[in-house]
Amino acid sequence: MASNFLPAGSTRSVLDFPPFPFRVAEAYGARLIDVDGHEYVDLLGDYTAGLLGHNPAPVADAVTKALARGWSLGAIADEEHLLAEELCNRFPSLQLMRFTNSGSEANLMAIGVARHHTGRSKVLVFDGAYHGGPLYFGKGGEALLAPFEYVRCPFNDLDAVTRALAEHLDIACILVEPMMGSGGCIPGRHDFLAGLRDVCRDTGVVLIFDEVMTSRMSIGGAQRRLAVRPDLTTLGKYLGGGFSFGAFGGRADIMSAFDPARGGTLTHGGTFNNNVATMTAGLAAVEMLTPEALDELFDLGESTRFRLAKVAEPFGLSVTGWGSLMNLHATAVDVRRPADLEDTDPRIGELLFLNLLERGFYIAPRGFIALSLAVSHSDVEAFAEAFDDSLGHMVEVDALAAIQHQR
Numbered sequence: 001m002a003s004n005f006l007p008a009g010s011t012r013s014v015l016d017f018p019p020f021p022f023r024v025a026e027a028y029g030a031r032l033i034d035v036d037g038h039e040y041v042d043l044l045g046d047y048t049a050g051l052l053g054h055n056p057a058p059v060a061d062a063v064t065k066a067l068a069r070g071w072s073l074g075a076i077a078d079e080e081h082l083l084a085e086e087l088c089n090r091f092p093s094l095q096l097m098r099f100t101n102s103g104s105e106a107n108l109m110a111i112g113v114a115r116h117h118t119g120r121s122k123v124l125v126f127d128g129a130y131h132g133g134p135l136y137f138g139k140g141g142e143a144l145l146a147p148f149e150y151v152r153c154p155f156n157d158l159d160a161v162t163r164a165l166a167e168h169l170d171i172a173c174i175l176v177e178p179m180m181g182s183g184g185c186i187p188g189r190h191d192f193l194a195g196l197r198d199v200c201r202d203t204g205v206v207l208i209f210d211e212v213m214t215s216r217m218s219i220g221g222a223q224r225r226l227a228v229r230p231d232l233t234t235l236g237k238y239l240g241g242g243f244s245f246g247a248f249g250g251r252a253d254i255m256s257a258f259d260p261a262r263g264g265t266l267t268h269g270g271t272f273n274n275n276v277a278t279m280t281a282g283l284a285a286v287e288m289l290t291p292e293a294l295d296e297l298f299d300l301g302e303s304t305r306f307r308l309a310k311v312a313e314p315f316g317l318s319v320t321g322w323g324s325l326m327n328l329h330a331t332a333v334d335v336r337r338p339a340d341l342e343d344t345d346p347r348i349g350e351l352l353f354l355n356l357l358e359r360g361f362y363i364a365p366r367g368f369i370a371l372s373l374a375v376s377h378s379d380v381e382a383f384a385e386a387f388d389d390s391l392g393h394m395v396e397v398d399a400l401a402a403i404q405h406q407r
C-alpha cells in the first residue's frame with residue numbers, strides 16, 4: 001500500500017482527497033484515462049502546469065532530441081540563454097532573470113533578493129495567499145512557513161496596505177498574485193494592484209508579482225494585460241513545458257546582485273536550475289505559446305466562466321476567475337478575498353467534484369478549473385451540461401439542502 005511508504009499515499013497534498021486519490025494511467029490532449037480504463041475530460045490541467053495539454057508533440061520531439069545529446073552536463077547549454085531571452089522579451093518587468101526548480105523556490109529567491117536590495121527584513125503578504133509549500137498564508141501550515149517576518153493584510157484592501165507600510169518601516173517587499181489562484185481565483189482589482197505599484201514606488205518597497213499561475217493571461221502575463229509593472233516577477237508551472245520549473249527576475253539594479261561583474265555579491269545555486277529537459281521543453285513551449293494562442297485561450301476562459309455562472313446562479317453557487325482560470329464556489333456572496341469563502345461548506349464542492357468525475361470531467365475538488373490549449377468549445381459545453389446535471393441531481397437527492405440545513 002502506498003501509504004506504508006508515503007504519508008497519505010502520495011507526495012503532493014493537493015492530490016489527496018477522499019475516498020482515495022485519482023490514479024491516472026495515460027493522458028493525451030485534454031483527456032485522462034484512469035487505471036480502470038475510464039476516460040475523462042481534463043479541466044484541471046495539472047493545476048495550471050499543463051497549459052499545453054498532454055503530450056504536446058513539439059515538446060516531446062524537442063526533449064527526445066535533446067536527451068540524445070546528453071543531460072546533467074554540469075555546464076551551460078544554449079537553451080538556457082534562449083529561454084531567458086524569450087521570457088525577458090515577453091514580460092515587461094523582466095530585465096534580468098534566473099531559473100529555479102519550482103515556483104516556491106522562485107518566490108523564496110525573490111523575497112531574498114528584495115531583502116538584500118532594500119536592507120529591510122519584513123515581507124508583506126495577503127491573508128489566504130498561496131505562494132508555494134513554504135509560503136502558504138491560509139489556515140494551518142504555520143510550522144512549514146519560511147522563517148521571514150510577515151505582515152499580513154486583507155487582499156484587495158489598499159488602505160490596509162498603506163497603514164501597514166506606515167506602521168512597519170522595515171518592509172522589504174510586497175508579494176502578491178494579480179489574481180489569487182489557490183485562494184479561490186479572486187482577481188485583484190485594477191485600482192488595488194495599480195495602487196500597490198504606487199505605494200511601493202513611494203516607499204522604496206519592492207513589488208513582487210507572483211505570476212506562477214497568472215502568467216498565462218497574455219504573452220506578457222497579467223502584468224501586460226493590466227499594464228502594471230512590478231519590480232520583480234516570479235514564474236513557474238507551464239513555462240517549463242510540463243517539467244519542474246521556476247523563475248524569478250525583474251529590475252536590472254535588483255537582479256545584478258547575482259552578477260559579480262556588476263558588483264553583485266549574492267550567489268544563487270541550484271543543481272537543476274538549468275537542467276536540459278526543462279530548458280528544452282520550456283523553449284518548445286514558448287514557441288507554441290504565441291500571442292494569438294494565449295489570447296484565444298483567455299477568451300475561451302471568459303466565455304466559459306459566463307456560461308458556468310449561468311448554470312450556477314439558480315442553485316445559489318457562483319464562479320469567480322479571470323481568463324482561463326476559474327473556481328466554482330458554494331456561495332452566492334461577492335467574493336473579494338478568501339475570508340469571504342470561510343462560511344462555504346467544502347462538502348458541497350467535494351460532492352460536486354465526485355458527481356462531475358462520475359460524468360467524465362476532472363476538476364479540482366476545491367472547484368478550481370484551469371483550461372488548457374487542448375480544451376475545445378464542445379468540451380466546455382459538455383461540461384456546462386454535466387455541471388447542470390450534477391447540481392440537479394444533488395438537489396434531487398436533497399444533498400444541497402441537507403448539507404446547508406445541517407450548518
Ligand SMILES: Cc1ncc(COP(=O)(O)O)c(C=O)c1O
Pocket residue numbers: 047101102103104105107130131132133177181182210211212213236237245246
Ligand atoms: C501562485 C503560486 N505561486 C507559487 C506556487 C508554487 O509553485 P511550485 O508548486 O512549482 O513550487 C504555486 C503553486 O501552485 C502557485 O499557485
